[in-house]
Amino acid sequence: MREQAPDLSWVYLEFTDDMGHAFGDSQQYNDAVIAADKRIGQIWAAVKQREKQFNEDWIIVVTTDHGRDPKTGRGHGGQSDRERSSWIATDAKPLNVYAQKGKASVVDILPTLATHLDISLSDDQKRELDGVSLLGNVSIYNVEAKRTDDKVNLAWVSGESNGKVKISLAHTNNYKQTGNGDTYTLLAEVPVNKGSFDIDLSQYPKSEIYKVTIEGTHNTVNRWIVNKK
Known part of the structure; x- marks a missing residue:
């Protein structure tokens, strides 16, 4: 070194x-x-x-x-x-x-x-991130997804007072299987300081896995909901 x-x-x-x-x-x-x-x-x-x-x-x-x-x-x-x-x-x-x-x-x-290192990640890569950078501006962190039957409550802490976050859902895991990105459906745009959002999975195709992303101005975080076989 x-x-x-x-x-x-x-x-x-x-x-x-x-x-x-x-x-x-x-x-x-x-x-x-x-x-x-x-x-x-x-x-x-x-x-x-x-x-x-x-x-x-x-x-x-x-x-x-x-x-x-x-x-x-x-x-x-x-x-x-x-x-x-x-x-x-x-x-x-x-x-x-x-x-x-x-x-x-x-x-x-x-x-x-x-x-x-000033490395730019693609959107598909950002959607696979579980973590949040410890450096620079951050929009959201401490993201949690709690499921009760078909209802999922997303909760997060806002790192900024203004702006919005995009909440999207995919029901495939193509990125792991093929390296290609998954197709996400935009569910809503909500104020970042709202701190929570509810999803009804019964409105979407049944799947073994659902991937939820919360995209803010400065960072994107994912959470997975996995159905037990």
């Missing part, structure tokens, strides 16, 4: 995971975290050198892919808060209102990197 400086580097420090599975909450695990911190420090030093020597603009994002079981700290895959929770540490700034007040998660890393 110090010599070649690719635009994007992904580094996997596996030892903490190994020690967690082997020993759980333990001194061995704590020592592995300390060792990982030292290695991240080497990356940090390389980044700081690049910024100083070449006037480059870098960000570092550190995260984990899952938590661990609350009893032993060894396994994962359950539904406990500790297993389902993860964290993000970054030097990116200035962080937006979502990063400061919302429920940030690992799915926000991709759009954050796209913002920092």
Whole structure:
């Protein structure tokens, strides 16, 4: 990194995971975290050198892919808060209102990197995003979709006081299967500060999956409604 400086580097420090599975909450695990911190420090030093020597603009994002079981700290895959929770540490700034007040998660890393690297995503790609960038302006965040029978209530937090959002629905998953975009039906345009919208799925063709997008001025977020087989 110090010599070649690719635009994007992904580094996997596996030892903490190994020690967690082997020993759980333990001194061995704590020592592995300390060792990982030292290695991240080497990356940090390389980044700081690049910024100083070449006037480059870098960000570092550190995260984990899952938590661990609350009893032993060894396994994962359950539904406990500790297993389902993860964290993000970054030097990116200035962080937006979502990063400061919302429920940030690992799915926000991709759009954050796209913002920092000034990568333009296609509309089809934006409609597949679960996350919200932690940088720049944001229209909506903390989007939830709650289903009761055929009724779906969408709720969100507005990141701006004015403007509208477009709410659209698709009942296919072509993007995953073929790489081609899905056909969305525009359901409504509502004020962004309204914060909620109701959908009646009985008015649309029956499907195993419904994909809902909320498109604001600055970002688009999707939520899926999946029928259990």
